Amino acid sequence: MGKKLTVVLFSLLMGLSLAAQAQCLKPTEGAAKAIFKWYVFDGDTLDVGADKRLRLAFINTPELGRSGAADQPLAQAAKQAVVDFMQASKQVYWQTDARARPEQRRDRYGRHLGTLYNAKGEWLAEQLVRQGLAFVVSMPPHVSPACLWWQEAIAKQAARGVWATQLGKELAASEVAASHAGFVLLSGRVTKVSSAKYDWFVELDGDVALRINKQQWREHAGMQPQIWLQQTVSVRGWMAWRSLSKAQRQRGYKHGVLALTHPHMLRLTE
Incomplete structure (x- = not known):
């Protein structure tokens, strides 16, 4: 009886804990x-x-x-x-x-x-x-x-x-097109990470890259995006679709750019 009561009390406490987490x-x-x-x-x-x-x-x-x-x-x-x-x-x-x-x-x-x-x-x-x-x-x-x-x-x-609805389904990076500009849930494999003065650019296996402000990211995360190479990530945010010159396309620039603003907006899936 004592063991059963302990289990019941533990379950109740867990339920209250989860309810507290869920209450804003x-x-x-x-x-x-x-x-x-x-x-x-x-x-x-x-x-x-x-x-x-x-x-x-x-x-x-x-x-x-x-x-x-x-x-x-x-x-x-x-x-x-x-x-x-x-x-x-x-x-x-x-x-x-x-x-x-x-x-x-x-x-x-x-x-x-x-x-x-x-x-x-x-x-x-x-x-x-x-x-x-x-x-x-x-x-x-x-x-x-x-x-x-x-x-x-x-x-x-x-x-x-x-x-x-379709809005709640992750879009594969390999399927990204101009019509997807705006807020998206996106999933793709990281193929390249490059560094500029203020930002990192994380390229996915499609026509899209993630732009991460270095200072902002370091304030909220200890990890650097280089560790994501060849891993699959799920991200959310606003994607812009930009026009590229022939020279930019030849240099491998991506049309889609999604600004990744906080670690909450990213999840490693493998």
């Missing part, structure tokens, strides 16, 4: 501002004034089609989930990351980066990840907490939301 709490540091007027632009972007646009940190949602392009799968569902969260919340707060320097509190489009939560302390980002309507991303200094990665793993295991 509202930020404890950083200035919070109440939001009273808002307009949902898409699944990760809101307007809260005539000249202020907010971009949720830690996640990326499917893109709405622009200029006649089709929506990505579940883009409208992600947008509606944000609307539902805002309408159901009596009060909503916006909070910037206390670790971010002033110049890091906006993205390259000028959008303010941070987290949005309600009076209960519920994160909007977590709600989207939990429903399978967002991918988790880490872009320093906005490094995603473990609870979000945990929720993503649960959603992926359940084939929920994007994980049941």
Whole structure:
């Protein structure tokens, strides 16, 4: 009986531990501002004034089609989930990351980066990840907490939301084309690693290379990409597709370049 009780108690404690890992709490540091007027632009972007646009940190949602392009799968569902969260919340707060320097509190489009939560302390980002309507991303200094990665793993295991669509399937590096530009999940074998002044370029077995800022990478990882040679990696991030001259193609330049921003965005698969 004693042994059985020990096993039961251990299982309960493990369950509580896992639940704690999966629960995202509202930020404890950083200035919070109440939001009273808002307009949902898409699944990760809101307007809260005539000249202020907010971009949720830690996640990326499917893109709405622009200029006649089709929506990505579940883009409208992600947008509606944000609307539902805002309408159901009596009060909503916006909070910037206390670790971010002033110049890091906006993205390259000028959008303010941070987290949005309600009076209960519920994160909007977590709600989207939990429903399978967002991918988790880490872009320093906005490094995603473990609870979000945990929720993503649960959603992926359940084939929920994007994980049941083509967006949730890894693209083989050998199949990369211009049409894949944007946020992607990518898998490929590392064939070459070269070093420039500020960046490493990690070439995969396809028309794509990973660009890694040396200073940023060293702040978050002790490993250098040379150890990945001939290994298969799974990465996520935004891939740009660039035009190349004949000379650049002859020198082996890749059309696709994916900026790898943090070790969270990479996994060695063999």
